Amino acid sequence: MKHESVETNAGLLIILTLAVISIGGLVEIVPLFYIDDTIEEVEGVRPYTPLEQRGRDLYVREGCYTCHSQMVRPFRDEMLRYGHYSLAAESQYDHPFQWGSKRTGPDLARVGGKYSNEWQVQHLINPKSLVPESIMPGYPWLATTRLDFSDIEQRMIALRRVGVPYSVNQEEFEANAERFGEEVAVMLDINRAEENLVAQAQQENFDGDPSFISEMDAMVAYLQVLGTMVDFTDYSEGHFADFR
Amino acid sequence: MSTNDKPANERPRKKPDEVETTGHIWDASLQEYNNPLPRWWLWGFYATVVFAVVYWILFPAWPIGDGFTKGLNTITFEQDGEEVTTHWNTRSLLARDMQTGTHAVRQREMLETVGAMEYDEILADVDAMSFVNAYAKGSYGTWCAACHQTGGAGVMAQYPNLRDDNWHWGGTVEQIEETLVLGRLGYMPGYRETLNSEQLEQVAAYVLSLNGYEMDEESVSAGGDIFTGELGGCFQCHGMDAAGIASQGAPNLTNDLWGLVDVPGAADDAERVARVSSFVHEGVQRVMPAFADRLSPTEIKVLTAYVHSLGGGQ
Numbered sequence: 001m002k003h004e005s006v007e008t009n010a011g012l013l014i015i016l017t018l019a020v021i022s023i024g025g026l027v028e029i030v031p032l033f034y035i036d037d038t039i040e041e042v043e044g045v046r047p048y049t050p051l052e053q054r055g056r057d058l059y060v061r062e063g064c065y066t067c068h069s070q071m072v073r074p075f076r077d078e079m080l081r082y083g084h085y086s087l088a089a090e091s092q093y094d095h096p097f098q099w100g101s102k103r104t105g106p107d108l109a110r111v112g113g114k115y116s117n118e119w120q121v122q123h124l125i126n127p128k129s130l131v132p133e134s135i136m137p138g139y140p141w142l143a144t145t146r147l148d149f150s151d152i153e154q155r156m157i158a159l160r161r162v163g164v165p166y167s168v169n170q171e172e173f174e175a176n177a178e179r180f181g182e183e184v185a186v187m188l189d190i191n192r193a194e195e196n197l198v199a200q201a202q203q204e205n206f207d208g209d210p211s212f213i214s215e216m217d218a219m220v221a222y223l224q225v226l227g228t229m230v231d232f233t234d235y236s237e238g239h240f241a242d243f244r
Numbered sequence: 245m246s247t248n249d250k251p252a253n254e255r256p257r258k259k260p261d262e263v264e265t266t267g268h269i270w271d272a273s274l275q276e277y278n279n280p281l282p283r284w285w286l287w288g289f290y291a292t293v294v295f296a297v298v299y300w301i302l303f304p305a306w307p308i309g310d311g312f313t314k315g316l317n318t319i320t321f322e323q324d325g326e327e328v329t330t331h332w333n334t335r336s337l338l339a340r341d342m343q344t345g346t347h348a349v350r351q352r353e354m355l356e357t358v359g360a361m362e363y364d365e366i367l368a369d370v371d372a373m374s375f376v377n378a379y380a381k382g383s384y385g386t387w388c389a390a391c392h393q394t395g396g397a398g399v400m401a402q403y404p405n406l407r408d409d410n411w412h413w414g415g416t417v418e419q420i421e422e423t424l425v426l427g428r429l430g431y432m433p434g435y436r437e438t439l440n441s442e443q444l445e446q447v448a449a450y451v452l453s454l455n456g457y458e459m460d461e462e463s464v465s466a467g468g469d470i471f472t473g474e475l476g477g478c479f480q481c482h483g484m485d486a487a488g489i490a491s492q493g494a495p496n497l498t499n500d501l502w503g504l505v506d507v508p509g510a511a512d513d514a515e516r517v518a519r520v521s522s523f524v525h526e527g528v529q530r531v532m533p534a535f536a537d538r539l540s541p542t543e544i545k546v547l548t549a550y551v552h553s554l555g556g557g558q
Contacts, residue, residue, distance in 0.1 A: 031307030237339050244336070
């Protein structure tokens with residue numbers, strides 16, 4: 001094909017340009033779907049409960065990812081500050097993942113359990129009251145806004161379509177029970193989503209106000225589970241290097 | 245390009261000092277120079293090609309089937325007591341860095357040294373304390389500062405000040421270490437049912453008088469009866485002399501140091517009484533988390549020495 005015929009034919013030029021630039025993407029992205037070790041085999045990672053999932057939606061809605069990453073990189077100083085580096089397996093049920101690329105605030109991949117619920121609530125309402133040097137804005141409406149969970153089932157169905165193992169029937173429920181254990185499988189049952197959400201919010205009372213289920217309940221439930229699913233004491237230091 | 249109104253073979257002749265054109269002419273006179281690429285750029289480009297080929301050979305690069313080319317570069321580190329050699333990857337690099345990196349080794353040596361020392365030796369040793377301060381800057385910053393604040397001054401009415409002489413659970417190194425290891429659950433019941441508002445004010449007046457505030461004598465004496473008597477029973481945790489009992493987490497109420505009630509921030513005696521009595525009315529429950537399963541004994545030792553040295557250590 002002559003150079004001139006490509007340059008003088010806009011349609012052909014567009015097609016060939018697209019073909020050339022997609023090579024880079026294809027070579028880098030496609031293999032990740034069939035290389036064996038992309039997602040590590042690890043115990044404990046499960047999909048979010050309905051309440052945590054709503055919290056995650058709020059995390060996305062409020063744009064937390066614009067200042068907080070969720071990706072501890074495999075460097076010594078990051079390990080010392082945040083804990084074990086993030087695994088691909090830990091965000092396998094995140095759609096979309098919240099790795100982020102900007103750390104105006106600290107990384108949140110392992111923030112779960114690091115601070116008390118009480119601290120999280122006050123910090124979200126007014127960060128400066130606890131960390132005077134903080135530049136994070138307050139999110140006081142989370143505590144006063146009733147959590148809308150009327151569409152929780154649809155949200156879970158949407159996630160199920162992209163591969164998150166929420167169950168809709170007895171067969172899938174039993175598969176989950178075998179994979180994650182009975183207790184978790186119940187939380188992943190779409191038919192019981194609303195009831196599970198209410199029960200978790202009432203039982204754990206994340207925001208300290210039992211009178212109603214606020215957005216704060218969901219947000220804190222999500223923050224408190226981040227990075228806590230895998231028990232890294234079960235694995236030796238170099239174990240996850242075998243997957244690379 | 246349809247405006248290209250002259251065929252390419254009618255290329256204008258090149259004069260010796262002129263740059264050649266591509267031969268394209270648009271709108272009768274618009275031409276395009278055909279400058280050669282600058283030499284430095286061309287060689288730079290060849291260099292990146294060579295770099296890429298070397299990189300493919302040394303590092304993981306090309307996906308093949310369900311695996312990928314591993315590259316010739318290797319990393320050796322220790323896993324479960326055995327030496328493992330793998331192809332180059334960032335996770336193994338980290339494992340090796342944690343085991344044999346210069347800073348990691350130095351830090352481990354210092355942690356071992358400090359871990360083997362007694363507290364009084366650490367606190368008296370300049371080198372040990374300089375390591376404690378350096379290490380705690382990160383460790384305290386990530387685990388403690390969120391509540392107790394970067395400088396250790398805490399938050400009035402919420403998180404205790406670690407720099408003053410006021411200790412709920414005791415300020416000796418042993419007590420601080422126990423607080424870190426086991427965590428603490430501080431609880432004072434509210435007196436909503438037990439005391440009426442007049443009695444609450446009397447107790448408040450009594451407590452304030454112990455701290456040097458001039459209070460109405462009658463209230464003080466009535467408050468003292470409640471404090472030391474069965475009705476209030478305050479003495480059971482705070483002691484008959486109100487000097488506090490560390491094993492109960494009950495602070496000293498006579499030293500004019502206030503952590504949970506903002507007395508210093510009150511404008512006058514009436515407001516001080518109001519604040520103390522409202523605190524007694526409501527009661528309080530505070531949690532200090534346990535760190536035994538998050539930090540190693542040596543890290544806890546370093547933090548203990550650091551907190552003790554902040555100013556209030558006993």
